[in-house]
Amino acid sequence: MATSDPVADARRNGRSRRARRWIWGIVFGLVGVLVAVAVIGVTYIAGLSSSYDKAETLPSAEVFPTDVPRPTPTKNVDAKNILLLGSDSRKGLGGSVEEIRGQRADSMLLVHIPADRSGVQxxxxxxxxxxxIPGHGGAKLNAALAFGGTPLLVQTLEEITDVRIDHVAITDFEGFKGLSEALDGVTVNNSVAFKNQGFEFPQGPIDLRGQEALAYVQARYPFKDGDYQRVRNQQAFIKGMLDKLVSRETLTDPGRIAASVDALAPFLAVDEGLDAGTVASxxxxxxEVDKSEIIFLTSPTLGTGMVGDQSIVRPDWDGLAALSEALKNDxxxxxxxxxxxR
Structure with a gap:
């Protein structure tokens, strides 16, 4: 018997307009948490803190599981784990995150910051x-959102990794255009030449912004390995974004920094512990972290397979156990x- 996929069912309506807009949410979260707001603590704290405070604050009970045991903090108490999610609709960033389900947030990044601040992973x-998925049996990871919103996704990821998630940032697509314009585009080192949505992406360094950048990170079907290359492209784009943000031309331009944070903040929701003071600190x-010390990787997998009529990714549980130990031990x-x- 075919296994039901609630996320796939949710995607069938309005797929073309909303397809994979979460990636910009991921970019915004990474930028806001790790780079742009770092400048708040260095030079422009008053004005940029005010801009960051435009982000919505979500009660912890709407972000984290409250009625189940959670992993204890690791021995490296200063280490931090921040989960970044995306939403394709401003409706998902209101007083509740219940609407952030299915296609509204179907990708996840865990940002690990070691206790000695020697880099970022x-x-x-x-x-x-x-x-x-606790209480629901076997399913795709993003189905946790359809079953129980952000708290169930956090619980599922914590059970997979056996590490505690300290903060969650949820972001929205609509701030992308302003942010990309504020940065005057992003240069990406494209590993595989392809075409998508009428755009051509040659191999090597390419400049992206707006709809062209969206087409770049959305692309899945041009590649034999589908989602795997898409994830690599997404990571390449984020690297390009970070490179632009930490470049001299950005860090020495108060107007560009202010415009970037202003473009981000209205489309950002964070747990109540991730306030401006925490992020500035x-x-x-x-x-002192150099961009070369920001490492991108994908959780270990064993390729694709089938469960019923669903195409799935098979986790590498031995690899995940090793990742768990690495997260605990920095x-x-x-x-x-x-x-x-892969």
């Missing part, structure tokens, strides 16, 4: 990982060297 969890602690760079992303 960004781990992509593919949405089609076939996992056990985090940014200050990361001020040894993710060593793990990345031993388990290169």
């Amino acid at each position: 960004v781990i992509s969890f593919m949405r089609d990982n076939w996992v056990q 985090l940014g200050l602690s990361l001020r 040894t993710v760079p060593q793990f990345a060297a031993e388990y290169p992303s």
Whole structure:
């Protein structure tokens, strides 16, 4: 008997307009949490903190599981794990995150910041990982959102990794155009030439913004390995965004920095602990991190398979156990060297 896929059912309506807009939410979250607001703590704290405070604050009960045991904080108490999610609709960023389901947030990044602030590791969890969702049995990872919203997704990821998620940032697509314009485009090192939505993307360095950038990160079907190359492209775009943000031309331009944060903040929702003061402090602690020390990787998998009529990604449980230990011990760079992303 075919296994029902609630996320796929939700996607069938309005797929073309909303397809995969979450990636810009991911970019905004990464920018806001790790880079742009770092500048708040360095030079422009008053004005930029005010801009960041335009972000919505969500009660912890609407973000984290409240009635189940959670992993205890690791021995490296200063280490932080921040989950970044995306939403394709401003409706998802109101007083409740119940509407952030299915196609509204179907990708996840776990940002690990080690206790010694020696770098930053960004781990992509593919949405089609076939996992056990508490109370619902086997399903794709992103189905946790359809079943129980952000708290159930946090619970599922915490059970997979056995590490505690400290903060959650949820972001929206609509701020992308203003942010990309504020940065005057993003340069990406494209690994595979392809075409999508009428745009051509040659191999090598390419400049992206607006609809062309969206077509770049959306592309899945031009590639034999589908989602795997799409994730690589998404990571390449985020790298390009970070490179632009930490470039001299951006960091020495107060107007560009202010415009970037202003473009981001209205489309950002964070848990109540991730306020401007917390983010500014985090940014200050990361001020010595070089962009070469920001590592991107994908949680270990064993390729694709089928469950009923669903195409899934098969998790590498041994690899995930090793990732768990790396997160607990602040040894993710060593793990990345031993388990290169597929």
